[in-house]
Amino acid sequence: MSTIESSPIDTVIASRQSIRAYKKDPVPAGLIEHVLDMASRAPSATNMQPWKVYVLTGNALKRLTDAVCTAFDNEPEKHQPEYSYYPDPPFEPYLSRRRKVGQDMYSLIGIAREDHVKRHQQQRRNFEFFGAPAGFIFTIDRKLPCVNFIDYGAFFENLMLSAKSHGLDTCLQAFWSDYHLIIREQLSLPAEEMVLAGMAIGYAATDAPINRLATDREPVSAFATFLDK
């Protein structure tokens, strides 16, 4: 445990968590624009700024969520992400960490491993942006190399931290990439844009059990090697 006093930014970082149930209260359009502006202050390799964002609210959000939920209910096997987000084959220590967060989440909301109907319903919440009044779809030009995915990570974190600092919560969602065909059609995406992820943004439903999910982290000593000789 560090003895360094937390800075205001440390406090925001430590208070962010993925939120998977939201109040209906709308997010002011100016605030959404502000957090995107802050996100875009992220560093990027040679300042290429590879991010492209679709902001969905109101009818546009409903049209997309309805279309993707219909596909998720009726033809999930037809939809695959444009990039792989699980290593194949899975391996340690990543497999155990992935399993733990899934088990913790489902046990918190009382859904058994074999309850496929309830698991489907919970996974479906992803495609409703977990009830958030606003959602983002992020794309990247598929011709860009790996380095620009690093840029996008910095952009995402800036976005989530700026949102948190204004009382908003978020959940970054790679699951959306599975339904890129439908998103492409709904948002009229040009062919060169690859659907990277979605993100729910709004005000947390503080009494929802799922929002009590606390995730742990390995200590610094487990992932950092300090070299001074």
Ligand SMILES: Cc1cc2nc3c(=O)[nH]c(=O)nc-3n(C[C@H](O)[C@H](O)[C@H](O)COP(=O)(O)O)c2cc1C
């Ligand atoms: C690239 C990325 C994709 C993610 N995709 C999803 C997703 O599709 N659905 C979801 O519920 N959470 C998703 N998450 C949230 C992670 O599960 C979460 O960040 C992780 O368990 C740590 O928890 P925390 O964000 O509360 O600290 C994603 C996070 C990242 C960084």
